[in-house]
Amino acid sequence: MGLPELPNAEKGKVVLRFAPNPNGPLSFGHARGIVINGSYAEKFDGELILRFDDTDTSVKPPLIEAYQQIPKEAEWLLGFPPHRIVIASDRMEHYYEHAEKMLSNNFGYVCTCSAESFRELRVAKTECPCRNQDSDFNMELWGKMLDGTFKPGDAVVRVKTGMELKNPALRDWPALRMQDTETNPHPRKEIGSKYRVWPLLDFQSAVEDHLQGVTHIIRGKDLMDSTRKQTLLYKHFGWDYPDTMYWGRVKVHEWGGFSTSQMRRDIEAGLFEGWDDPRLPTISALKNRGITSEALRQFWIELGVTQKDISVPLATLYSHNTKQIDDDAPRISFIRNPVKLQISGEHQNSVTTSVHPNHESMGTRTFDVSNHTVLIEKEDINKPKLRLKEFADFDLEGNSAKFVSQPRSDKRPIVHWISETDSHEAKLIYPENGEILTIDGVLENHDYKSGTMVQIERIGYGILIDNSTIMFTHD
């Protein structure tokens, strides 16, 4: 049940990795990588590596805060910290070393063709002139990359895979290129402008996976050609490629796709409060909205590791979340758009009810109604006969209500309410259609801490932001 079998997995010898670009904190989609890889690591008593693939300083520049935040979010999601953390920008000498090995053993070369002209050669299945340079000359050119004689765009290191390969994506693919780290320094201070030559993902990832002893790679199927490229590189080095599995693309009905780069632009443009803005599909936003890590784990494990492109409704996630939180969520009364109701007759002076109907141990709550005033939702005042939940049946006339009986006397609708003396003004906030909406009302007095998940009677689940603010989670 749940995850498919992991091929060639030996207990205690499994090493997996999750390698995000730290160009922002984790989003909903990243959670899949963490949860799936982490679950296998846990299941086989193996290791999970969290690796920062931070080798691009201009197209997807790393966000410095992410280096701190991602490990925390990963731990929250997993329930345990990643066993190893690897930062690519700390490992440059290893990539250089392997690049040099590639050049000296002649399965790589420094290519000085422009990107455009190489593109034409690739389509035409034609070898470029640089391909047949001897290794001494390649090492010389490599030196010019390193010392800055060459500028970004002048030269790249390519892997010799074959220009006649059927799949155009695999033909002599680029392994390292130059970046202008003077104008675009790496955001990590200790790296900054230290390097001009940077590995590209396929090379960096392949070398690092080998150095770390990764046994299994589970990633998106958009990286299938990466596997093929990297397998060719592994053959050159005489290494065995890890076992690989893929998952398809995921969309969420309510959100569509999600791009970290786009979110970053929107946040910087002031469209959102920050990465944990409740409208955003980030892990921090979901956490703040009251989604539990266990719900996220179950959600992703249930989807499994299929290569189908899917679009899932949030309702599935919410359903998992409900199961996680309901038993612990105290019931609380929040009256939207409250109206006063004067009650008269032989009713009792106080009402005691349970904090959770299924768990007596959670205690009781008591409301004082001796001043004959309660608040109910505006929508409920139109009901001529109603029952105040746990209290008594009343007949209404305008804003007055006459006591009928304490036990239920008929099947009149039951509504939630709160006594005037046991409540305070409060608001319920919820994200909808890219906006954050607010409903004003009154909330039952309580002494729950911020962050407590509550079940708002007749409304749904929410998380307390502060004493008088509830963020709606889901119904």
Place this chain on the structure above:
RNA sequence: GCUCGUGUGGUGUAGCUAGGUCCAUCAUAGUGGGUUUUCAUCCCGCCGACCCGGGUUCGAAUCCCGGCACGAGCACCA
């Protein structure tokens, strides 16, 4: 264009490698009902699917061929 991948109910998912035990599993959604002094939780019922067309076979969701649809890669991004 070339290359690769995927197609099971509204949404996901099991089954497909070794064809029959599948009039196709489970979850979620929807719907009806029960419990309940919440439109919560819990329980029960119902609804609803093998992309299309050929072929192999006594027998195909499962194998073969051909379509079609969708997605991805072909970046000096990850």
